[in-house]
Amino acid sequence: MDVELIPITDMPNKWIIYRPRTGLAFIGNHVMADLIRQIVTDSTHSESLPEQIAHFLNSVGFFTPDPPPPDNDFGAFRPRTAVLLMTNQCQLRCTYCYAAAGESNPQELTTELGFAAIDHVYQNAVEQGVSQFEVSFHGGGEPTFNWKTLVACAEYARQKPLRARLSLTSNGIWSRKQVQWVVNNLDGLSLSLDGSPATQDHHRPFMSGKGSSKWVMRTVEELDYHEFSYGIRMTATAPWEQLPEDVRFLCENTKCSSMQVEPAFNTTRGGHGDYRDDESSAFIAAYMEAFDIAERAGRFLHYSGARVGTITPTFCTAPVNALIVNGEGSLVTCYEVASPAHALSRISTIGKVENQQVRVDKPARDNLVNLMSERRDACKDCFCYWSCAGDCYARVFRDEPGGHQIRGTRCKINRSLTEQLLLRRIADSGGVWNKSVRSQRVAQTDSVITI
Numbered sequence: 001m002d003v004e005l006i007p008i009t010d011m012p013n014k015w016i017i018y019r020p021r022t023g024l025a026f027i028g029n030h031v032m033a034d035l036i037r038q039i040v041t042d043s044t045h046s047e048s049l050p051e052q053i054a055h056f057l058n059s060v061g062f063f064t065p066d067p068p069p070p071d072n073d074f075g076a077f078r079p080r081t082a083v084l085l086m087t088n089q090c091q092l093r094c095t096y097c098y099a100a101a102g103e104s105n106p107q108e109l110t111t112e113l114g115f116a117a118i119d120h121v122y123q124n125a126v127e128q129g130v131s132q133f134e135v136s137f138h139g140g141g142e143p144t145f146n147w148k149t150l151v152a153c154a155e156y157a158r159q160k161p162l163r164a165r166l167s168l169t170s171n172g173i174w175s176r177k178q179v180q181w182v183v184n185n186l187d188g189l190s191l192s193l194d195g196s197p198a199t200q201d202h203h204r205p206f207m208s209g210k211g212s213s214k215w216v217m218r219t220v221e222e223l224d225y226h227e228f229s230y231g232i233r234m235t236a237t238a239p240w241e242q243l244p245e246d247v248r249f250l251c252e253n254t255k256c257s258s259m260q261v262e263p264a265f266n267t268t269r270g271g272h273g274d275y276r277d278d279e280s281s282a283f284i285a286a287y288m289e290a291f292d293i294a295e296r297a298g299r300f301l302h303y304s305g306a307r308v309g310t311i312t313p314t315f316c317t318a319p320v321n322a323l324i325v326n327g328e329g330s331l332v333t334c335y336e337v338a339s340p341a342h343a344l345s346r347i348s349t350i351g352k353v354e355n356q357q358v359r360v361d362k363p364a365r366d367n368l369v370n371l372m373s374e375r376r377d378a379c380k381d382c383f384c385y386w387s388c389a390g391d392c393y394a395r396v397f398r399d400e401p402g403g404h405q406i407r408g409t410r411c412k413i414n415r416s417l418t419e420q421l422l423l424r425r426i427a428d429s430g431g432v433w434n435k436s437v438r439s440q441r442v443a444q445t446d447s448v449i450t451i
Helices: 032-039 041-050 051-059 113-129 145-159 178-184 197-203 213-225 241-251 277-296 362-377 409-428
Strands: 005-007 014-020 023-028 081-084 132-138 163-170 188-190 231-236 258-263 300-301 322-325 330-332 351-352 358-359 430-433
Touching: 005 032, 014 032, 014 409, 023 032, 023 409, 081 113, 081 145, 113 132, 113 145, 113 322, 113 351, 113 358, 132 145, 132 358, 145 163, 145 178, 178 213, 188 213, 197 213, 231 241, 231 277, 241 258, 241 277, 258 277, 277 300, 277 409, 351 362, 409 430
Parallel strands: 081 132, 081 322, 132 163, 163 188, 188 231, 231 258, 258 300
Antiparallel strands: 005 014, 014 023, 023 430, 322 330, 330 351, 351 358
16 A cells, blocks of 8 residues: 655644555644554554544545556557657747757758658557557757658658657747648647746747747737647746746636646756756745646646656656657657757667668667666655656756766655645645545646656
């Protein structure tokens, strides 16, 4: 029986009693917490519980057996999703861009590389007897910059006998003709948009310094007019107090039902800054305020490190179940590893596309999978074990000996937000959150997480 006893930060001698795999949570005092500890240590203690406590625990389903844990997908690498990193070029100069898009020598994915990746995942889907495969157009830069190749790859995928699910992650700086093509040809879209015009224009300007908000909001109007379903991916930076108002702006000016926000602590382009203790509390407070604003508007706001209700063996399926190809033809395990310049490129490159053939470097892939597994194994005592699953390796690993086992401020953010979201669910459910009894709003992630 998986049971977590989480001391509540602002409520002395009170604990969240949490069964992550059954989706049950309620608040208990020190007496209840001690009884739960005894039951976990020796199940026979449940037979001698005070009548009132035994009745309560039975009525909320506390003794429901855990379902079998989900299988991990770390074995044979037979991906049915191709992620095509289309280009390292971009018309924007976002202040926090991890790839410093547009500053390197132009590099674009060719149709030959794209077709080879599509052929590979399609064949895997056929051999596995499933009804569809996926193709995702992603960055390094702005995918639509390499427009002709993107369209050609989409058309090529659609010609396959199996259904192709096509998705795009983009900054939304498109012509009206491109908007129409997206609406008519894609199944999914993650739109990078940070909020109000002031925030968007400051952090996501054009190369000239001109703001981009007007252009993106024009795209939003077109998408909403056509009732095209899309998600918004926000990047939040200090001062964090602006985040709630940015979420409010998006709730009032778009029809998007689901928004994801990720904090960026870097102040320069070309990498990720370290998560800072002195800023984490301000982000947590701002996120929870923004979360409530979204809830009241009937929208869902989520952050990748705090996914209450999610039970997963891995934070993201990209490293284990996606064929990610960059413009050099390298197979990588994260969409952020667009070039060898990335700090984690050494452990993230697992093969090559050569002569239209996908060649996987199994020892290289096994090495990364082992590092990820070792990190998660060391997280077994954390109450985020099943939802965070060791966290995003691209965010938390360091390129140094033992760098995969470093725990920092992001872990603190994940735990704090998970605690607060559990308290929200308990309060919203009248004192006991039970996922199996009452439908809850939980994060529904795609096969590849955008973070």
